[in-house]
Amino acid sequence: MVAAFKHRAPEDEDSSSDGPDASILSESDSKVTENLQCQDLGMYRMPCVVHTLQLVVHMINKEESIRVLNKVRSIVKLFRQSSVATQKILDECGLTVGNDCPTRWSSTYEMVARLLKVKESVCEGANEMGWDCLLSSEWQKLKSMQELLQPFAEHTQTLQSDTMSMSLTLPALFDLLSHLADVEQNTSREVAALARKMEGNVNQRFAWVLDPSDDKFSPLVAAACFLNPTVCQTLLNVADDNIQELLKQAEGYVVQCSQTQENHSDLEELNGPEPAPPAAASSSSSASSSSRQPVFRFLSKFRTKPKPKSSKCSVRQQMSQYKEELSQSITCETGMEFWLGKCDTFDHSLKPLALDILAMPASQPFAERVISITGDLTRGKRNRAEFTLARSAFLKMNRSK
Incomplete structure (x- = not known):
């Protein structure tokens, strides 16, 4: 993809020119990838939230x-390697322990939550097998770890769906920051220190969403939150200066984009439709016989074009009504x-922009999941499945759960 944006200059041209191609070629691939947020093309490069x-x-x-956690992984490994211990847990509570995986989302939380759920059976099985188990203080710390990771697992499960709008990103991040602030005050010293580090990491990694003073800040996510009334109402009454500043940035971004779109539409109305190309000489006789020519066809092209009607409301008026409804x-x-229930006549500028922004998904895991599934379906002896591959992937992605 980076190579597609690199245009090599001819050999006879001066390589020290100040054109955009020379500046791009002088940078490394990592710099090009980072700086190619497609500003020249009017696009933004946004990392996946999940x-x-x-x-x-x-x-x-x-x-x-x-x-x-290391001790928990050791206990889980012992139980999973022993069929006797695993069967004992299954007979008592109908569940078994599960290990975490670095490439599987929320797997650490699921491992901790499952171990806490079968705590009594695990303690009895470990005593019978002669294994070391967790102490009371360690179980309490594990409970705090579950409370720390639970909101992250919930928001990950919500935002990874392709039906979730990008407007849910901003309230999810503020909800996680509020949760980490609560954990710092109500848990042990070790977990509180970890929550403090995670809070700083969230602010650092999501500075392009949360910090208007950041160089890479993009008001698009805040604009999506502002244009979603079901989400924006939650943040309007929050006494936080950062949230109010983000909503202010979002409002300015929406007004700017709506005015730009309105100016383009007004320009198209003034220019009118593009003139049709001249017909060929061979078909001119047949066209003249089938359609009647205007009497003053040479004078008609000098007519003044009608001015567009000024009955449409301005962007500011549309924004004022929307804020009143909030x-x-x-x-x-x-x-x-x-x-979709708004009137096209009044919200002629704000409605199309809102529908476009709210249609943007919060993350890209769904597309990556499709790639992984199609890769699994073409392994081994099934690598010649060409016609049935699309159908198999469709059925697997849309199976009833």
């Missing part, structure tokens, strides 16, 4: 003070439902 959240969660594996109760369940 992948970034999992990078924050993986900090828990690098924290030396949280050693209880102060009232919203009965719609989703933002798309809210804007």
